[in-house]
Amino acid sequence: MLFPECTPNEKRKNLRVALKTGKLLQFPGSWSPLISMAIEKQNFDGIYISGSVISNDLGYPDIGMTTLSEVAQRGRQIARTSILPTIIDIDTGFGEPMNVTRSVQEMIEMGLAGCHIEDQMNPKRCGHLDGKSIIGQEEMLRKVKAAVHGKKLDKNFFIIARTDARATEGLDKAIERAKAYVDAGAECIFIEALENEKEFELFRKAISAPLLVNMTEFGKSKLFTYNQLSNLGYNIVIYPVTAFRLAMKASIDGLLEIKNKGTQEEILGKMQHRKDLYSLTKYEDYNEFDQDIFNFKLKN
Ligand SMILES: C[C@](O)(C(=O)O)[C@H](CC(=O)O)C(=O)O
Ligand SMILES: [Mg+2]
Numbered sequence: 438m439l440f441p442e443c444t445p446n447e448k449r450k451n452l453r454v455a456l457k458t459g460k461l462l463q464f465p466g467s468w469s470p471l472i473s474m475a476i477e478k479q480n481f482d483g484i485y486i487s488g489s490v491i492s493n494d495l496g497y498p499d500i501g502m503t504t505l506s507e508v509a510q511r512g513r514q515i516a517r518t519s520i521l522p523t524i525i526d527i528d529t530g531f532g533e534p535m536n537v538t539r540s541v542q543e544m545i546e547m548g549l550a551g552c553h554i555e556d557q558m559n560p561k562r563c564g565h566l567d568g569k570s571i572i573g574q575e576e577m578l579r580k581v582k583a584a585v586h587g588k589k590l591d592k593n594f595f596i597i598a599r600t601d602a603r604a605t606e607g608l609d610k611a612i613e614r615a616k617a618y619v620d621a622g623a624e625c626i627f628i629e630a631l632e633n634e635k636e637f638e639l640f641r642k643a644i645s646a647p648l649l650v651n652m653t654e655f656g657k658s659k660l661f662t663y664n665q666l667s668n669l670g671y672n673i674v675i676y677p678v679t680a681f682r683l684a685m686k687a688s689i690d691g692l693l694e695i696k697n698k699g700t701q702e703e704i705l706g707k708m709q710h711r712k713d714l715y716s717l718t719k720y721e722d723y724n725e726f727d728q729d730i731f732n733f734k735l736k737n
Contacts, residue, residue, distance in 0.1 A: 439722050443520040445548035449593035452522035452550050455482055456647055461667040466677040468494050468511075470518035474717055476680075477519045483550070486515055487677035488526035489563060494681070500560040505531040505540055513547035522550030524595065526677075529561055529572075530554045534583035541587025541594065551595025553627050553649070554584050556602065556614065564601050564629035565656030571605050574614055578621045585622035597649055598623035604630055604657075612643045619646045625673070630657040637661075637669050647672040654682060711735060 443451075455462055462482035467473040468490040476484050489499035491511055497503065508527065516523040525544055530537035537554060544552045555561070556577040558570040571577075577598075584596050598618035602611035608631075615626045627649040631637050641648060650671045652660055666674050687707060694704050701708075712735050715721070721731040 438520075439719055439725065441518060441520045445516070445545075445550070446591060446593060448516075448520065448522040448548075449550045449591065449595065452483065452595055453593060455522075456672060461663065461671060462673045463663065464524060464673055464675045466490055466675065466680060467515055467523075468681055470514050471717065472680055473515050473519045473521070473523070477521050478717065481521065483521045483673075484515065484519060484523040485675040485677055486512055486523060486525040486549075487675075487681075488528045490678055490681045491526075499563050501528055503528075505536075505543060509540075509543040509547045512544060512549050516548040516550070522595075523548075524551045524553065524597070524673075524675075525549045527552045527554055529557055529559055530580055530584065534579045537580045537583040538587040541584050541596070542590050545587065545590045545594050549594075551597060551625075552584075553597035553599045554580060555599035555627075555629070556580075563653075563656070564599075564604075564651070565653060565658070567604070569601050569604055571601050574617060577614070578617060581618050581621040581623050595625065596623055597625040597627050599627035599629055599649075601629045603628065603632075603636070608636055608639060612640060615640075615644050615646075619644065625649055627651065632657055633659070634661075634665075634669070637671070641670045649673040649675065652676050653678055712737070 464483040464485040465476050465481055466485045466487045467476055473484045491508055492499045492503050495503065512525045527540050527544065531540045541552065556571045558572050562569060581598050588594050588596065600611050600614045600618065602614050611628065615628065618626060625647040626644055628640050629651060631640060648671050650666055651658065652674055654660065691701065691704055695701050723730045
């Protein structure tokens with residue numbers, strides 16, 4: 438299979454089937470088509486596109502500086518390269534309820550499998566930072582309903598509502614909001630920045646809809662293992678910034694090495710080898726179209 442042979446609609450249906458198995462699904466974060474191909478190769482269940490990483494990669498902090506078109510285009514590039522379902526972060530939905538409907542429709546047209554919309558006030562911030570503010574419950578309900586309205590283009594598109602209320606209003610209020618968001622049509626709840634195992638347990642017990650948990654590093658939540666999260670009864674786990682943090686650290690370390698030693702000779706082992714890169718992009722397979730494409734030998 439040289440090009441992904443799975444339509445966006447099939448990916449959305451596959452996500453629903455996978456959720457029904459009751460198995461905890463792992464969605465690592467991807468900010469580029471090539472990383473998504475690596476995620477697929479490692480047999481993960483899906484791909485997550487982080488708003489934070491799209492912002493950061495464009496040189497901005499995660500405060501809502503990106504536009505709907507930028508996010509949608511990046512979403513399309515990433516989602517189309519893989520047969521896995523891709524869930525995208527649309528932050529606060531890029532405006533008023535009517536904009537939220539438009540945003541969801543764009544994501545459907547761009548081939549995404551689902552998205553999450555959050556109840557933060559603009560300018561938003563990482564859910565694991567202090568000093569967040571959230572919009573009123575009624576206002577968020579209008580946004581959730583508007584997101585669900587956008588699903589008219591494809592009923593299998595998966596709408597996730599995120600609440601940042603734990604930090605501002607406490608756990609009970611966060612539960613109350615989550616229940617209201619589900620009643621308004623959200624199919625899954627992303628509960629942001631719970632602080633301990635007990636809170637994860639209580640939240641799970643209170644909400645019957647599927648739950649998404651965020652295992653972002655250096656934040657407020659402890660980094661639970663796959664088995665712990667599975668035993669807690671969560672349904673989707675995202676690792677939104679992990680690959681990006683790894684790549685950035687490795688890249689900066691490598692740049693320093695060249696600056697300090699004048700050569701990259703000693704860090705070759707830390708790099709993705711040309712051979713592995715060519716294997717990931719399926720270079721050789723393009724000979725199916727033209728025998729002169731992959732007609733060279735590679736050094737080890
Ligand atoms: C999940 C998240 O919304 C994201 O954009 O990836 C961020 C992640 C992070 O900043 O670590 C979040 O608000 O948790
Ligand atoms: Mg985000």
